[in-house]
Amino acid sequence: MPEGPPPAPAVQKLRLRYAKRGRLRFTSHRDFQRAFERALRRAEVPMAYSAGFTPHPKVSYAGAAPTGVASEAEYLELSVARRCEPAELRALLDTSLPPGLDVLDVVEAAPGNLAERLQASVWEVRLPEVEPETARKAAEAFLAADSVEVERMTKNGLRTFDARAAVAALEAVDRSDDEIDAGHQGVDGSSDRPCAILRLVVRHTTPAVRPDDVLSGLRLVADLAPPVPAAVTRLAQGPLDAETGAVTDPLAPEHAVTSTGNEEL
DSSP states (O other): OOSSOOOOOOOEEEEEEEEEOGGGGGSOHHHHHHHHHHHHHHTTOOBOBOOSSSOOBOEEEESOOOTTOEEEEEEEEEEESSOOOHHHHHHHHHHHSOTTEEEEEEEEOOSSOHHHHOOEEEEEEEEETOOHHHHHHHHHHHHHOSOOEEEEEETTEEEEEESGGGEEEEEEEOOOHHHHHTTOOOTTSOSOOOEEEEEEEEEOOSSOOOHHHHHHHHHHHHOOOOSSOOEEEEEEEEOBOTTTOOEEOTTSTTOOEEEOOSOOO
């Protein structure tokens, strides 16, 4: 048995939402774990630790976005050995993390399993140099298909699966005037540079269907092949309302609506 007293018991469990923005979207999940544990030490958070020869802080990560993808809705759960005020903890952790890894919310954990609440994600996919009407027709073709078989290389080799079955909603949305004013302009300074935006709601399934799998499916059913890489951002993840297609807030007791889809299976 390890020498010394046992670790202090957990007295409070907290749930945290954070964002990966800008260049920090290229950090891997493992990189984030290391950065977050350093932030816990820097902020002197009274963490609860596991027992055994190699105690580690009780942090549980849920539903991490792929490397290279931005996100406004990443979640984790942590246990502390002394009660903390959620708002104060949020501010301490946010200042202890590098810019681009931003703590947005900290709440006391409600009953239930956080991972089980993350049933679907809302994604925004920006397609520079693609006309919005082209993307709209491709989305309609994808939704009209009974199945869309795509291939992806996994750690177990090449795998084929149905990307269509996981998509609860898919639509092309228009850019706002604010986005155009913010600098989404052509090389000549004009604001008519095409940039299609897709909004999709994807169920969390096994195997997981990612936005790049949906893009592969769009290429198959509608020959949509963006000339430059897509910019992908997760806008939300949480419980999925099967009737409305809404993805709701997993931290809110009442699961307030955060996003909806116009097309629902």
